Amino acid sequence: MLKALGVQLPIVQAPMAGVSTPALAAAVSNSGGLGSLGIGASTVAQARQAIEETRALTSRPFNVNVFCHEPARRDTEIESNWLNYLAPFFLEFGIETPATLDEIYKTFLADEDAFRMLLHERPAVVSFHFGLPSPDKISAFRKAGITMLATATSLSEAKAIEAAGIDGIVAQGIEAGGHRGVFDPQGVDERLSTSVLVRMLVTRTSLPVIAAGGIMDGAGIRASLDLGATAAQLGTAFILCPESTANAGYRQNLKSDRATITRLTSVLSGRPARGIVNRFIEYCEAAGSPIPAPYPVAYDLAKRLHAGAAKHGNNEFAAQWAGQGAPMARELPAAQLIKVLAGELQAAGH
The missing domain is CATH 3.20.20.70 (Aldolase class I)
Structure with a gap:
């Protein structure tokens, strides 16, 4: 072919x-x-x-x-719970917590x-x-x-x-x-x-x-x-x-030992994706965490949070996609x- x-x-x-x-x-x-x-x-x-x-x-x-x-099948309660769960991070970086989320990809x-x-x-x-x-x-x-x-x-x-x-x-x-x-x-x-x-x-x-x-x-x-x-x-x-x-x-991160630990997770975007484990993933997958908003609505929140954190030199909220072969x-x-x-x-x- x-x-x-x-x-x-x-x-x-x-x-x-x-x-x-x-x-x-x-x-x-x-x-x-x-x-x-x-x-x-x-x-x-x-x-x-x-x-x-x-x-x-x-x-x-x-x-x-x-x-x-x-x-995306929008659900106001799920999206509200997701926003509330991540609100402490917006506060940590001095960013205003979004009132609503958008379906960013058509x-x-x-x-x-x-x-x-x-x-x-x-x-x-x-x-x-x-x-x-x-x-x-x-x-x-x-x-x-x-x-x-x-x-x-x-x-x-x-x-x-x-x-x-x-x-x-x-x-x-x-x-x-x-x-x-x-x-x-x-x-x-x-x-x-x-x-x-x-x-x-x-x-x-x-x-x-x-x-x-x-x-x-x-x-x-x-x-x-x-x-x-x-x-x-x-x-x-x-x-x-x-x-x-x-x-x-x-x-x-891809050149460091962190590349040896990747995880398939839905918390960043709302759909399963494999990336390097970071603070965002660990927090959102902790016991008792709410269901993520659907794709790509959850991604809107993650991208906004990463943008705010990055201004403080913090990359722990980025989607750093990588496969299991990343160390190579x-x-x-x-x-x-x-x-x-x-x-x-x-x-x-x-």
């Missing part, structure tokens, strides 16, 4: 909304992999600009990822402007996270010649992706950093490892499978290919690249990292 697009290496850089940049995506694509942009947290204008900037830096294919979550399921923008821009690849868009959108992308990928964390999600006519599956294991791509965060999550999930999807579906979760080097990529995947998607491996937007605090992250320019990964992959060959 990727080879048909002209992608030379079986390496995909994860979209990582808020961390990936046009410079990162272009560097990966120019080096033979598939670079990606995550636009789920962007306005349509910001997304269009990112695509244009990437195109100015590369003529090779790249992926644009969107969030297909169900709109789901692609209801964003016609974003859909029309992507049809107009026609990136080589569009990928879906948290679910799938409507059949008419999928049909329109197919007619436009756009290759489509979608994240699955289970066989049932993979079957839905296959039935919808998507071109490939990103098999996201429990080791992965960032937001878990479950379609229904209230449903049962078996929390399958990347290796188990990849084998299951390779043997139970007919689509190409891209392994994602805990893959940090060429040996990990080779292991994924040996399991039957057509490629591997790496996210945390690229965070320390100078082309990413990760700030100094994020980079410092390397601080290299993206092009050099791809070269190293390709060399390791070749050395690990049989």
Whole structure:
């Protein structure tokens, strides 16, 4: 599938909304992999600009990822309890506690402007996270010649992706950093490892499978290919690249012993996501803590609190997403990292 697009290496850089940049995506694509942009947290204008900037830096294919979550089910009592629980931190940093919270990200399921923008821009690849868009959108992308990928964390999600006519599956294991791509965060999550999930999807579906979760080097990529995947998607491996937007605090923690302790939690955004454990996570997961507001409403509060704390030099309230392989992250320019990964992959060959 990727080879048909002209992608030379079986390496995909994860979209990582808020961390990936046009410079990162272009560097990966120019080096033979598939670079990606995550636009789920962007306005349509910001997304269009990112695509244009990437195109100015590369003529090779790249992926644009969107969030297909169900709109938040607002609950005044839950949101009020969440605000009250975190109010002491706003007081600690001298910030006014918000009176209300906002649904800060518009789901692609209801964003016609974003859909029309992507049809107009026609990136080589569009990928879906948290679910799938409507059949008419999928049909329109197919007619436009756009290759489509979608994240699955289970066989049932993979079957839905296959039935919808998507071109490939990103098999996201429990080791992965960032937001878990479950379609229904209230449903049962078996929390399958990347290796188990990849084998299951390779043997139970007919689509190409891209392994994602805990893959940090060429040996990990080779292991994924040996399991039957057509490629591997790496996210945390690229965070320390100078082309990413990760700030100094994020980079410092990723290079420290703190990177050895990550946790899958819903308290930061309202949806399960894996990141480096900090004061915010520990406080919000303590016994007796209330239920978090739904995604992305909870994220509004977390971002406001982090912004206030950061002004005091405190990064203990940041969402520092990272997978279980975080201690193996390397601080290299993206092009050099791809070269190293390709060399390791070749050395690990049989």
